[in-house]
Amino acid sequence: xxxxxxxxxxxxxxxxxxxxxxxxxxxxxxxxxxxxxxxxxxxxxxxxxxxxxxxxxxxxxxxxxxxxxxxxxxxxxxxxxxxxxxxxxxxxxxxxxxxxxxxxxxxxxxxxxxxxxxxxxxxxxxxxxxxxxxxxxxxxxxxxxxxxxxxxxxxxxxxxxxxxxxxxxxxxxxxxxxxxxxxxxxxxxxxxxxxxxxxxxxxxxxxxxxxxxxxxxxxx
Amino acid sequence: xxxxxxxxxxxxxxxxxxxxxxxxxxxxxxxxxxxxxxxxxxxxxxxxxxxxxxxxxxxxxxxxxxxxxxxxxxxxxxxxxxxxxxxxxxxxxxxxxxxxxxxxxxxxxxxxxxxxxxxxxxxxxxxxxxxxxxxxxxxxxxxxxxxxxxxxxxxxxxxxxxxxxxxxxxxxxxxxxxxxxxxxxxxxxxxxxxxxxxxxxxxxxxxxxxxxxxxxxxxx
DNA sequence: GTCTATAGACGGATAGAC
DNA sequence: GTCTATCCGTCTATAGAC
Numbered sequence: 001x002x003x004x005x006x007x008x009x010x011x012x013x014x015x016x017x018x019x020x021x022x023x024x025x026x027x028x029x030x031x032x033x034x035x036x037x038x039x040x041x042x043x044x045x046x047x048x049x050x051x052x053x054x055x056x057x058x059x060x061x062x063x064x065x066x067x068x069x070x071x072x073x074x075x076x077x078x079x080x081x082x083x084x085x086x087x088x089x090x091x092x093x094x095x096x097x098x099x100x101x102x103x104x105x106x107x108x109x110x111x112x113x114x115x116x117x118x119x120x121x122x123x124x125x126x127x128x129x130x131x132x133x134x135x136x137x138x139x140x141x142x143x144x145x146x147x148x149x150x151x152x153x154x155x156x157x158x159x160x161x162x163x164x165x166x167x168x169x170x171x172x173x174x175x176x177x178x179x180x181x182x183x184x185x186x187x188x189x190x191x192x193x194x195x196x197x198x199x200x201x202x203x204x205x206x207x208x209x210x211x212x213x214x215x216x217x218x219x220x
Numbered sequence: 221x222x223x224x225x226x227x228x229x230x231x232x233x234x235x236x237x238x239x240x241x242x243x244x245x246x247x248x249x250x251x252x253x254x255x256x257x258x259x260x261x262x263x264x265x266x267x268x269x270x271x272x273x274x275x276x277x278x279x280x281x282x283x284x285x286x287x288x289x290x291x292x293x294x295x296x297x298x299x300x301x302x303x304x305x306x307x308x309x310x311x312x313x314x315x316x317x318x319x320x321x322x323x324x325x326x327x328x329x330x331x332x333x334x335x336x337x338x339x340x341x342x343x344x345x346x347x348x349x350x351x352x353x354x355x356x357x358x359x360x361x362x363x364x365x366x367x368x369x370x371x372x373x374x375x376x377x378x379x380x381x382x383x384x385x386x387x388x389x390x391x392x393x394x395x396x397x398x399x400x401x402x403x404x405x406x407x408x409x410x411x412x413x414x415x416x417x418x419x420x421x422x423x424x425x426x427x428x429x430x431x432x433x434x435x436x437x438x439x440x
Numbered sequence: 441g442t443c444t445a446t447a448g449a450c451g452g453a454t455a456g457a458c
Numbered sequence: 459g460t461c462t463a464t465c466c467g468t469c470t471a472t473a474g475a476c
Contacts, residue, residue, distance in 0.1 A: 013441080029334025031251035034469065047472085048442050056470070114249025114331040134387075148406045152414045155387055156380040160422070163379035164372055167354075186368045194372045201421050202380070233459080254451065266452080268460050276452070 014052045016042055018063045023172060026108040030060065030115045060127070067105045068126055070098055071133055078140035085203070088141045092157060092199040095137065096192055099162045103169055110166060134158065142206060150206045157202040161195040234272045236262055238283045243392060246328040250280065250335045280328075280347070287325045288346055290318055291353055298360035305423070308361045312377060312419040315357065316412055319382045323389055330386060354378065362426060370426045377422040381415040 020041050024033040035056060039046045053059045074094055081087040099106050109116060109130070116127045138154040139146075146154075170185045186194075240261050244253040255266045255276060273279045294314055301307040319326050329336060329350070336347045358374040359366075366374075390405045406414075 026334075028338050029251070031249070032334070032338065035471090036469080044441095045443060046470085047444080050471070051441060054471095111334040111337065113333070114246075114252070117331065118248050118252065131387075148410065149414050152384055152388060152406070152411065153418055156384045156415065156418045159383035159387070160376040160380035163383060164376040167375055167379070168372060186372070190368065191372065194369050195376065197425070198373055198376050198422055201425055202418055205417070205421055255453090256451085264459095265461060267454085267462080270453070271459060274453095 013042075013044070013048075017049060017052055018059065021059045022063050022104055022108055025060065026104060026111060027171070030112045064105060064109070064127055067098075067102045070102070074098060075133055075136045075140070078137060081140070083141070083143055088154075088203050088206075089196070089200060091137065091140060092161060092203070093196055095158060096161050096165065096195055096199075099165050100169070100188060100192065103165070104172065106162065107166060107171075141203065146206075153202055153206050157199040160202065161199050164195050164198070165191060233262075233264075233268075237269060237272055238279065241279045242283050242324055242328055245280065246324060246331060247391070250332045284325060284329070284347055287318075287322045290322070294318060295353055295356045295360070298357060301360070303361070303363055308374075308423050308426075309416070309420060311357065311360060312381060312423070313416055315378060316381050316385065316415060316419075319385055320389070320408060320412065323385070324392065326382070327386060327391075361423065366426075373422055373426050377419040380422060381419050384415050384418070385411060 017038065021033070021038050024038060024041075035046045035049055039049055049059075053062065074091070077094075078087075078091045081090070109127075116130070134155065137158060138151055141154045142150045168186055168191055169188070237258065241253070241258050244258060244261070255269055259266045259269055269279075273282065294311070297314075298307075298311045301310070329347075336350070354375065357378060358371055361374045362370045388406055388411055389408070
């Protein structure tokens with residue numbers, strides 16, 4: 001039997017803690033998951049966790065930072081692009097890829113918004129800064145002085161794609177959560193294509209330097 | 221001075237508990253809000269809360285049920301309508317109105333998904349049944365055997381509108397939360413119109429009995 | 441690097457007086 | 459209907475042995 005399988009691996013304890021904690025935090029919620037539970041699942045004791053992390057929140061920070069870094073990268077990149085309809089598509093496309101790739105972290109953040117919103121100390125916590133990042137992405141598409149309607153549309157595009165991805169991608173499963181045998185989960189690539197198309201439709205309603213074929217009538 | 225103002229009202233203690241609890245749960249999170257804190261803000265003791273509610277979760281149940289009832293009403297109504305594009309618009313319109321009207325409860329649910337997802341006993345808890353309701357609304361629009369693409373689009377429409385509303389409608393404020401002085405919050409009616417239009421664009425990409433003018437080309 | 445043991449605090453919930 | 463007092467559980471975090 002592979003010595004790296006079963007429960008015998010070691011040396012990567014820190015990563016294993018992150019992985020298990022992320023899984024449990026996402027599924028049960030941050031506050032309802034105790035360090036004891038994490039330790040038990042790993043076959044260690046609570047005290048061992050404190051060798052690798054200085055606090056419970058520190059574990060969250062550790063596995064969130066990579067995601068936030070990547071999101072910031074995307075923001076920086078987006079800001080540097082020329083403001084065209086084609087760029088908007090690319091931004092959304094990369095955003096979707098990021099959400100899909102880091103879906104576990106994203107799911108954690110989605111389900112623990114309250115915890116992220118009111119962290120013990122706002123000082124060194126970048127977690128609660130979801131809003132400015134979202135605004136930055138939106139502004140990269142609409143420009144700085146866009147009317148409300150454009151900003152809402154761009155925002156809606158991001159929400160539509162991320163929420164849809166989360167809704168249709170299956171839970172990591174293994175335990176509880178989705179006991180409901182609902183419709184089969186679509187393939188990740190199919191889903192990506194579909195949501196890109198949706199975002200595209202939403203963004204077409206925005207006044208950008210290079211809009212697509214004008215073929216939509218206003219609602220009212 | 222109005223005797224019903226300031227802090228002197230009484231008799232409606234139950235409602236005041238619900239209101240304060242909802243506010244704190246939505247802002248700080250369910251687990252990070254103690255009964256002591258709720259009681260303090262009301263000028264009573266913890267024990268008093270237990271006269272009106274049998275447990276902490278019972279408070280959540282009490283202010284959630286009205287919202288869920290209304291959502292179920294919408295589902296029932298939607299199912300009974302003929303499946304046309306016009307109906308789809310109406311469903312979304314009513315959904316938006318519901319979210320806006322009950323935005324406090326909606327915000328609570330959004331920020332405490334983890335808590336709602338894994339309630340102590342699944343038996344009498346209707347809270348975690350967000351998914352089936354969403355699917356029901358989607359099916360009312362797409363029909364029972366719709367392809368994945370249609371289902372995703374309809375789902376995205378609902379997410380796009382509710383998330384946008386939550387993002388742009390200001391927090392009840394008064395306390396902390398949105399310390400960031402970002403763009404001015406749009407008027408509620410304007411916002412409603414904008415998101416209806418967005419949903420409309422998304423839903424136009426679905427094969428329904430009576431589609432609008434076909435003027436959109438596929439992405440690929 | 442992991443353990444045992446425990447400190448120290450706070451939470452939800454109940455009993456019973458008024 | 460509200461209060462005082464208290465029970466009991468659990469949690470994070472730390473000290474110190476191995």
